[in-house]
Amino acid sequence: ESSSPISVKSRRKSTSKSLLVDCVATGLPDPEVFWSLPDGTIINNALQSDDSGLRNRRHVMFGNGTLLLQQMGKKDEGDYTCYAKNKLGKDERKVSVKVGPNAPKIRFKSQSLVTIKLGESAKLSCEATGEPTPRITWISPQKDVIPASSDKFQIMDGGMLLVKKVTLSSEGIYTCLARNSAGDDVKNIKVEAEPQEPFINGVKGRSTTKVLGVSYQTAHLHCRVEGKPEPRVWWVTPYGLSLPAPYLGGRFQVHQNGTLELRGIRKTDEGRYMCLAKNNMGEASLLVEFDVASLAEKPTFSVPNIEILPIKPDGGELILECSARGKPNPEFSWILPNGTLLMPGARLQRFTHYLGVYRCLAKNVAGQEHTFVKLPTLSGRQHYPTQSL
Missing domain, CATH: 2.60.40.10 (Immunoglobulins)
Known part of the structure; x- marks a missing residue:
């Protein structure tokens, strides 16, 4: 062979x-x-x-x-x-x-349209190969660079873009750009919201709420409307006056976002305000029960700013009173000499009283005021302070 x-x-x-x-x-x-x-x-x-x-x-x-x-x-x-x-x-x-640079290549370019319901989140993929590893950048429909994380967006691992809680303003073409030293590749994805009946403040159909205003101040009645096609929005006042969005006239203003602003509130402004939204898919309504409180008054005390209270020789129960006036009626709290805060209904276990003062705090929407009660020092004497509100 x-x-x-x-x-x-x-x-x-x-x-x-x-x-x-x-x-x-x-x-x-x-x-x-x-x-x-x-x-x-x-x-x-x-x-x-x-x-x-x-x-x-x-x-x-x-x-x-x-x-x-x-x-x-x-x-x-x-x-x-x-x-x-x-x-x-x-x-x-x-x-x-030896492996040289390899220009990016985005996969699954066939995904060019994403349709989703209003209020839900959309996921847009942008998976790219290349050497060195490509850097992914997303561009919004408004031509702005999208940050890695914000209230509206989040860029996930692998380059996926999460569009949070889609609204009509979220619609448009999103551009994914994959780039490295060898070149770049681009993918466009259009986001569209599905046709949907209106809903107000996240609720479909009819809803009701209550709002309290204060005389001579400003109140806002919120009516955030979503739907597709974009709904027509208007308010109806207790006297039957129809105010479209947007509207500006006198003391009443309806903002573009649907909020009704009432300035210089009067007692006669009380009543039922109705926000209505309608498109060709349906309609929704919000009934607002609006009440007006009299002009608020800051709390005031009838006793001196500081009171020295004698202790009974028998060492029995001691009541520290706190009385104040205000509109609306104030809420009360006690602050002990060691800084402990006692709200209404609070209870303490037995404790030792040392030198110091007890502070009573009265508070309402117009402001707050306080007064002091001072007790003499009795070393070792134990007391049960309670609140008289």
Whole structure:
């Protein structure tokens, strides 16, 4: 049987996504060929009995000795060695592979339209490959760069954009830009809200609420409307006057967002105010029961600002009184000498009284006022302070 020494020749052929490295080995008997990867992994035909499923692997060796390297990245750089041997000898060839920059490529570009209900969150994907790893930037329909996190948006791991609680102002074309040193790629996604009947302050159909105003001050009756097509919004006053949004006249103003502002409130402004919203999908209403309180008065005390209260010799129960007037009626609280705050209904376990003063605080919407009660020092004497409100 004739024989000859082994000769190995290698050749590289690359594409944007993969690299083919040929290993042509000649000799008699036919040499056995295998590859050694940079991490020491061995690939040969004995480990690959057939071609089934090989196309899904990142490193594939074909029967003629050619090595296919797929989805190349920086981690794949290094020396690839082709070995060939038979009973008469062996030979090898080393191929150094260096991965250069690879321009970004955004996947799933077919997702160009997302429809979603108002109030729900939309997820816009932007998965990009490239070397170095591309940086993802999102551009809003208003042509502004979207921050990583805000009240309206959040950019998730993997480049996905979360549009929080979609409104009509959220509609439009969002642009994903993937960029690295080798280039960039762009994907546009249009967000549309589904047609939907109006709802007011997050509630569909009819709803009711109460609002208390104070004479000569300003009150706001909120009517935040959503729906598609954009609903027509208007207010009806207790006297049957219809005020569209927006509206400006006299003491009443309806803002673009649906809020009714009442300035210089009078007692005669009390009554039922109705906010109505309507589009071709349906309608919604909000009934506001509006009451007007008299001009508020800051709390005042009838006793001196500081009172010294004698302690009875028998050491019995001691009541510290706190009485104040105001409109509306004030709420009371006590502050003990050690700084402890006691609200109405609060109870304390037995405690020791030391030098100091007890402060009574009266508070309402117009302001707050306080008065002091001082007790003499009785070392070791124990008391049960209570509130008389």
